[in-house]
Amino acid sequence: MNAGTTTGIDTPATRMRTARERLIADFSAQGKAFDFLSRHTALLDDYFISCFEGSRVGPKMNFHKHPFAVIALGGYGRQEMCIHSDIDLLFLFKKQVPPAAEALIREMVYPLWDLGFEVGHATRSVKECVTLAGQDLDVLTSLLDARFLCGMLPLHTQLRERLAPGLSGRRARNVIAALIQGNQERHRKFGDSSYLLEPNLKEGVGGLRDYHSMLWIARIISPIISPRDLEYYGYLSHDEYADLNRALAFIWTVRNHLHGLAGRKFDQLYLDHQEVIATAMGFKTAGGQMAVERFLGRLHSEMEYIRHTNRAFLAEAGYARGYRFARKTRVRQPVAPGIEVDRNLLTFASPEAILSRPHLLLDIFEQSARLHLPLGLEARRILREFAFLVDKPFRSDPAVTKAFERILAAWAPDAGVLNEMLHTGVLERLIPKMKTIIDRIQFDGYHLFPIARHSIQTVERLKALGAKESDAPLCARLYRELGRRKTILLWAGLLHDIGKGEAGGGHSERGAKIAETILSGMGYGPEFTGAVAFLVKEHLLLAKTATRRDINSEETALACARRIGDEKTLSMLYLLTVADSMATGPKAWNDWTASVLRDLFLKVLKILEKGELASRKALATVETKTRELLDIAASAEEKTALAAHMEILPPRYCLYVPALNIRAHMDLYRRLGHGDFVWTVASTANGTARTVTICAKDRPGLFSKIAGVFTLNSLDILEAEIYTWKNGIALDVFTVSPPADRIYEHQQWEKAASHLQAALSGDLDLAGAIAARPAPLRTEKTFATRPHRVKIDNEESSFFTIVEVFAYDFPGLLFSITDILFQCGIDIWVAKIATKVDQVIDIFYVRTLEGEKVDTPEAVDRLQTMIETMLERHEAGNPAPSQTATV
Numbered sequence: 001m002n003a004g005t006t007t008g009i010d011t012p013a014t015r016m017r018t019a020r021e022r023l024i025a026d027f028s029a030q031g032k033a034f035d036f037l038s039r040h041t042a043l044l045d046d047y048f049i050s051c052f053e054g055s056r057v058g059p060k061m062n063f064h065k066h067p068f069a070v071i072a073l074g075g076y077g078r079q080e081m082c083i084h085s086d087i088d089l090l091f092l093f094k095k096q097v098p099p100a101a102e103a104l105i106r107e108m109v110y111p112l113w114d115l116g117f118e119v120g121h122a123t124r125s126v127k128e129c130v131t132l133a134g135q136d137l138d139v140l141t142s143l144l145d146a147r148f149l150c151g152m153l154p155l156h157t158q159l160r161e162r163l164a165p166g167l168s169g170r171r172a173r174n175v176i177a178a179l180i181q182g183n184q185e186r187h188r189k190f191g192d193s194s195y196l197l198e199p200n201l202k203e204g205v206g207g208l209r210d211y212h213s214m215l216w217i218a219r220i221i222s223p224i225i226s227p228r229d230l231e232y233y234g235y236l237s238h239d240e241y242a243d244l245n246r247a248l249a250f251i252w253t254v255r256n257h258l259h260g261l262a263g264r265k266f267d268q269l270y271l272d273h274q275e276v277i278a279t280a281m282g283f284k285t286a287g288g289q290m291a292v293e294r295f296l297g298r299l300h301s302e303m304e305y306i307r308h309t310n311r312a313f314l315a316e317a318g319y320a321r322g323y324r325f326a327r328k329t330r331v332r333q334p335v336a337p338g339i340e341v342d343r344n345l346l347t348f349a350s351p352e353a354i355l356s357r358p359h360l361l362l363d364i365f366e367q368s369a370r371l372h373l374p375l376g377l378e379a380r381r382i383l384r385e386f387a388f389l390v391d392k393p394f395r396s397d398p399a400v401t402k403a404f405e406r407i408l409a410a411w412a413p414d415a416g417v418l419n420e421m422l423h424t425g426v427l428e429r430l431i432p433k434m435k436t437i438i439d440r441i442q443f444d445g446y447h448l449f450p451i452a453r454h455s456i457q458t459v460e461r462l463k464a465l466g467a468k469e470s471d472a473p474l475c476a477r478l479y480r481e482l483g484r485r486k487t488i489l490l491w492a493g494l495l496h497d498i499g500k501g502e503a504g505g506g507h508s509e510r511g512a513k514i515a516e517t518i519l520s521g522m523g524y525g526p527e528f529t530g531a532v533a534f535l536v537k538e539h540l541l542l543a544k545t546a547t548r549r550d551i552n553s554e555e556t557a558l559a560c561a562r563r564i565g566d567e568k569t570l571s572m573l574y575l576l577t578v579a580d581s582m583a584t585g586p587k588a589w590n591d592w593t594a595s596v597l598r599d600l601f602l603k604v605l606k607i608l609e610k611g612e613l614a615s616r617k618a619l620a621t622v623e624t625k626t627r628e629l630l631d632i633a634a635s636a637e638e639k640t641a642l643a644a645h646m647e648i649l650p651p652r653y654c655l656y657v658p659a660l661n662i663r664a665h666m667d668l669y670r671r672l673g674h675g676d677f678v679w680t681v682a683s684t685a686n687g688t689a690r691t692v693t694i695c696a697k698d699r700p701g702l703f704s705k706i707a708g709v710f711t712l713n714s715l716d717i718l719e720a721e722i723y724t725w726k727n728g729i730a731l732d733v734f735t736v737s738p739p740a741d742r743i744y745e746h747q748q749w750e751k752a753a754s755h756l757q758a759a760l761s762g763d764l765d766l767a768g769a770i771a772a773r774p775a776p777l778r779t780e781k782t783f784a785t786r787p788h789r790v791k792i793d794n795e796e797s798s799f800f801t802i803v804e805v806f807a808y809d810f811p812g813l814l815f816s817i818t819d820i821l822f823q824c825g826i827d828i829w830v831a832k833i834a835t836k837v838d839q840v841i842d843i844f845y846v847r848t849l850e851g852e853k854v855d856t857p858e859a860v861d862r863l864q865t866m867i868e869t870m871l872e873r874h875e876a877g878n879p880a881p882s883q884t885a886t887v
Contacts, residue, residue: 012046012047012050012051012054013047013111013114015050016044023036023039023040023043027083028260036082036252037081037252040083041076044076044087045149048070049149049150052108053150055107055108057100061101061104062098066094066096066100067094067151067152067155068092068104068152069092069149069155070090070108070150070151071092071156071159072149073142073145074086074145076088076147077145077147078212078227082255082259082265084264084266086120086265088121088142089119089120089121090121090122090143090146091105091122092124093123093155094125094158095126095127096125097123105121126158129159130162130166134166137179140163141179144215144219146160167220175220176217179213180213183213186204187205190203191204198268198269198270199299199300199303201251201254201269203267204303205303207267207306208248208306210310211248211306214230215227217317218235218317235313235316240381244306244309247302247306248302250298250302251303254277255267257280258273258277261276274295274296275291277295278295283295283298287503288503289441293442297440297441297450300450301438301439311374312380313377315344315374332349336363336367338353339360339363339364339367341371346367346376351386354382354386354389355389358386358394359400361387361426362400365417365420365426366403366407366410368412368420369406369410369417370412375424380424387424387426387429390426390430395430400430401522408459408490408491409463409486409487411464413460418456418459419453422452433518436501437450437497438450438452440501449585455493455498458493458583459579461493461582462479462490462493462575465579466479466480474598475574478574479575482571488528488531488535488572489535489572492532492535495511495515495518496535496539498511498515499512499514508536508537508539512536515529515536516529519532535572539573539577540577541573542574542597542600543581543593543597546593546597546599549832549843550832551600551603552655552656553652557600557607561608565608566608567608578597581593591686592718592719621655622651625659626643626646629642629659630642632659632663641666645662645669648727650723653723665731668680668693668695671695672695672697677694677760679694679695679753680693689735689737690715690738691733691734692733692736693733694706694730694731694732694733695731696729697728697729698728698729698730699760700825700827700849701818703722703822704821705760705766706732707815708759708766708770708815709759711770711811711814712755713739713751713755715737715739716736717736717814718833721733721734722828722829722830722831767819770811770815788807788868789805789807790803790868791806792804792854792864794854794855794860799853800829800830801846801854802844802845803844803867804841804842804843805840805843805867806840806841807871808840808875813842814842817842817867817870820863820870821863826847827846828845829846829847832844
């Protein structure tokens with residue numbers, strides 16, 4: 001056993017361990033890390049100094065013949081020691097490394113290993129360090145952070161002096177270029193942590209590595225020793241350095257909490273950790289925001305600051321664009337009155353001129369959009385200092401309004417002009433209500449960006465849809481056809497979520513009123529403000545209708561058409577919906593969402609173009625489809641059979657099912673014979689799901705039994721289309737997840753078919769079988785932030801009751817709901833299965849078995865109570881067996 005860890009013996013290791021445990025306990029109790037890093041680093045420094053002073057090996061090494069120094073590298077060198085940070089050491093020798101160096105390492109390092117520390121060490125001569133630094137970028141950056149601990153200080157000085165010649169001229173430019181290229185590759189891998197749902201605190205954009213890369217580049221260019229020198233050498237102003245320290249302190253505190261929760265070095269802030277850390281750091285629910293949302297808002301704000309500071313630093317250092325080092329010319333080129341270009345960066349010709357010409361505060365952004373050039377650090381500082389000039393008179397100036405319109409409409413994806421306006425504070429001065437949504441987070445696993453950045457992303461998406469290289473031809477055409485109405489659409493994109501800055505629901509209606517107030521104050525007339533307000537108020541209409549309603553129902557499209565009113569407004573609303581969904585994130589925008597939204601848009605457009613006599617068009621469509629079927633018939637007998645078959649098909653089925661599918665379904669019907677059901681299983685085009693087409697004799701509870709069988713076999717229902725023919729045959733098409741075992745998939749489907757046969761014949765108790773299954777292993781975070789909700793609507797549809805269930809998913813949810821509907825004597829005609837990530841939304845168009853709406857107060861109350869009771873029991877982890885009931 002090493003002396004450093006012997007129980008009861010007072011050694012540097014045991015003293016350090018005791019002091020460290022006390023330090024961590026104090027941190028956990030306070031929830032903050034004001035000076036944790038420096039104190040933790042000091043404990044380790046004291047340990048190594050004590051080991052050096054009391055070393056038994058050192059004197060035997062002939063210190064004068066083999067001088068050495070112990071050097072801290074990496075995070076330890078930067079004095080950034082979080083709870084479980086690695087300890088990186090360099091045992092530096094002047095020339096030759098003596099054999100006794102191994103004993104020295106055992107004496108200093110082994111006790112730390114025994115205590116569970118991750119210690120990395122290297123033993124090298126000065127010459128070896130310089131050689132390796134010239135070959136390996138990681139070695140070079142670790143040496144740039146080198147800090148003397150103990151031993152011969154001149155050795156550390158000699159190492160720095162020997163490294164310096166290799167960090168000048170072309171070599172310096174190549175090293176910096178490699179660092180920037182490595183940063184970009186890292187960013188691509190880990191993403192933009194300043195908005196990701198689960199940010200990487202170290203490696204992502206806006207993470208600690210962005211700060212480290214600034215330090216490394218500054219140390220290559222200038223003789224910087226400590227981070228404070230970033231201010232001394234003019235890379236950052238006094239306020240910028242203070243803000244950077246504030247941002248870093250917050251991120252390091254979060255990282256320490258993350259280390260404590262994980263019990264090891266850890267940098268990915270997973271969803272499961274976020275609420276725990278928010279509580280530990282003292283965040284409280286306030287202003288309609290949960291504690292975790294306020295915590296994430298602050299975290300995203302600090303990481304966004306590091307992101308912008310890193311970008312501005314690189315531009316100022318000569319890397320405004322790409323890797324090429326800018327020529328060190330100081331010749332300024334005027335590009336507009338009062339605005340100049342200096343080394344590919346925009347700046348003001350004279351800050352004093354802004355006092356007499358405040359319009360320059362917007363002009364520089366307009367030039368940035370026009371020239372696709374970023375703003376320099378000095379320009380950003382001036383903008384923050386002079387932003388107070390953007391006051392009420394400034395905002396109501398027509399020239400200001402026109403300038404902002406040009407910025408809003410400019411297609412400059414590389415410049416990020418609106419983001420720059422947000423970061424410098426000019427945007428919130430111009431539109432004060434924006435302040436309420438800056439860094440405001442929605443903790444739902446659904447929205448990637450804080451609300452203000454999401455709004456800006458929506459504007460950028462709109463312009464991208466209209467760009468020449470757009471891969472959405474329908475959207476590109478619609479955008480171009482808008483003409484001057486583009487300004488209305490872009491304003492709506494910027495303000496569509498402005499209502500989320502206030503607590504409570506109804507953000508769309510609230511946002512419409514706020515938008516009217518903002519635009520009126522900027523001089524827009526009632527027609528313009530009314531158009532923007534309408535888009536803000538209805539920006540969820542198409543998305544909700546497409547994903548939650550039966551879009552194959554003529555009544556659905558008619559209701560949308562009446563609400564929207566005209567074709568141009570429909571086009572703008574459709575483009576806004578597409579851009580909003582794209583900006584929300586990949587879980588809000590996918591192939592299915594795009595398809596149903598486009599289908600709904602085209603249906604509503606036809607009604608607006610041709611009036612509300614859509615039934616004539618529908619009748620003509622069915623007649624055309626019938627002719628298509630008869631034309632592909634192989635014989636006169638088949639023509640007769642197809643014509644007879646069309647007579648038993650309901651209008652909705654004939655209208656929306658393709659002709660070839662109708663023929664395939666007819667073949668399936670022939671196979672049914674006297675059986676209970678027959679099905680086909682096919683892979684979808686991309687292979688990620690399976691389409692199950694079931695032909696069965698209709699009976700009460702059929703849908704519920706099918707859903708139960710899928711649940712029993714771990715097949716998630718993604719979408720369902722239900723049709724009942726006039727002869728009592730049910731033709732249901734389900735899109736489901738594939739079986740987990742793809743090798744034996746055929747056998748899995750055979751097993752599922754046998755389960756369905758047993759369920760239909762009454763030989764299988766589905767509820768009991770599902771309850772007896774072992775609980776599945778959950779791998780995803782559940783955002784239990786909203787209560788479940790059951791809504792029963794008898795107003796929206798003339799013929800059906802619409803049942804909406806908003807709930808957190810669990811195995812058997814769909815079966816449990818449909819089983820209750822079956823027990824209540826309710827028939828399902830249409831089902832929409834929509835997953836919102838944080839909640840599942842199941843929508844059913846239903847009628848009683850007698851063909852009536854479920855509209856008596858007693859029936860509605862009983863149905864709602866039964867579903868809510870079932871959801872509450874599952875939420876409490878105590879699902880009760882189904883109880884038979886009638887409505």
